[in-house]
Amino acid sequence: MSYQALYRVWRPQRFDDVIGQNIITKTLKNAIITNQLSHAYLFAGPRGTGKTSAAKILAKAINCPNQKDGEPCNECEICKSITNGTLNDVIEIDAASNNGVEEIRDVRDKAKYAPTQATYKVYIIDEVHMLSTGAFNALLKTLEEPPAHVIFILATTEPQKIPATIISRMQRFDFKRITSKDILDRMEYILNQKDIEYDDKALKVIAKAAEGGMRDALSILDQVLSFGMDKVSYENALEVTGTVTKDLLAKYLENVINNDVKDALLNVREMLESGKDAARFVEDVIKYCQDLLLYQQSPEMVEESELGVMDDSFKKISDEIKPTTIYQMIVDLNDIQNQMRYTMHPDVYLDVLTVKLGTIGDQEVNTQTVANSATNVKPSAPAVNNNEVAELKKEISNLQNQVQKLSQSSGGSVNNTASQPVEHAQATQHRAPAHRGNDEHINLTQIYPILDNATRKDLVNVQGIWDELLQHLDVTKRAMMNVSKPVAASHDGVVVSFEYPFLFTKANNDRELSDALDNTLDSILGYVPKIVFIPGDKWPEIRKGYIVAQKNNDRPTSENSDKNEQSSVENSEEKPDNVNETDEKEPKIVKQATQLFGKDILDIKDD
Known part of the structure; x- marks a missing residue:
């Protein structure tokens, strides 16, 4: 047979x-x-x-x-x-x-x-x-x-x-993905039944490369057996899977962290000359960075997923590198990975990547130096022009006299009117931060329509499918979106906040990520709500600004005057007989808050 x-x-x-x-x-x-x-x-x-x-x-x-x-x-x-x-x-x-x-x-x-x-x-x-x-x-x-x-x-x-x-x-x-440990045990059983010698490290490489599929693991094992003439060695497993050795990855990252770009470039040359795939190398570095990040939070989790293959170099790098550096490295790796899909010269991109990763530490030092310098520098006192000061005092005196005369002639009613522009200016000044934020990144004209129709039910629905949504993304996009969460949702839109601002900026400019989210939402929900990204630290400010804007009818669009005019017209019309008086008396801001956050968590108090 x-x-x-x-x-x-x-x-x-x-x-x-x-x-x-x-x-x-x-x-x-x-x-x-x-x-x-x-x-x-x-x-x-x-x-x-x-x-x-x-x-x-x-x-x-x-x-x-x-x-x-x-x-x-x-x-x-x-x-x-x-x-x-x-x-x-x-x-x-x-x-x-x-x-x-x-x-x-x-x-x-x-x-x-x-x-x-x-x-x-x-x-x-x-x-x-x-x-x-x-x-x-x-x-x-x-x-x-x-x-x-x-x-x-x-x-x-x-x-x-x-x-x-x-x-x-x-x-x-x-059916769930099979754990690497179960795959490893099954391969050991099969090889023992066939009386074939094998290297434990080789089977661990195959189990990791299978990504949870038993059939994939046995197919790779078949290739290794053919390549090694019925011998399963560590070197043969690396050759067949295209995986880069942990030692080479550790050396590469150590050189990058220590800003030793020259030796890191030599590591890249060694990898390419040995016949390894450049795209697979980048994928392995991303996975290594992920393991470093998780190891700093939960060592047991990484040791279990990596089948205990954690050498001293890995632990040393984990102690030396900062989480913020790992985040930035993953972002840079993701950029290069996307660009390498359309090039015939991946070695050029690997060299650029290596230089970029090797200078991350310098960028952080320079940023910190600039911040410290800005903190220590005291602003110099502006030059005083005595003539301008005298003119301003004279103008203020004239305005005070005019206000006093108007107050005496109208019985004091003008005082209240005169104070309104000042109060309005103060109110506007207090609201300004909520509208400014990051004008170049945060578009309130997209966020406010979502909040207008947002309901707690829609938010719960989106939160319920969020994990499933992330599972459909590739490794790098999923790593980026893992620090995000939906904070408000309507039928037509979702507001998603990011825990780290630099990941928000990255996601906001990633067209492929946006397309992937739209396609996945279409397959899960049957329609595509608009997704708007915001930095997580700005969400309380945006939400507060929205509530204040609703109360004062102050929206960040060019249609304010038309809406205000329409509102005044609507207020002047007679109320229909069938209007519920309780609904009419309930402030608009209370209605909006109830719709957005749910009545069960609101505590309404009169001022």
């Missing part, structure tokens, strides 16, 4: 063989034991996590005449036929190539016929999210009222693309 890939030979044949999905396999076994089977299941999760394997095991278990404790025997004729794919009563359909209405209508028509050999007729539809809208509609009625002898198992990597009407008619199981 010809050679078969490892992931095919070692595909799980029992629920206990499925790695890293204990909750799902236990639930399915208990359902089989108690005979509480559903008519339809949805298996969702990343690639290579066991969805299709679990579907075939379930098909065997419910039809196996010798099943025990929810597990198939894998010895009877039915189990062997399902394993080989020759049983007519278990039909596997690839929705990527059979996604039309006619194919699903054919399934619907044939589902009404009883199985020929097995107890249940099982339809396994893989990548079901590829079905067209018409195909989903054709499947809907069958899922709602299926024949008693039919069970549907749908598998997908993108459940958000499946209509809610389909999902609501089946039991959903979410």
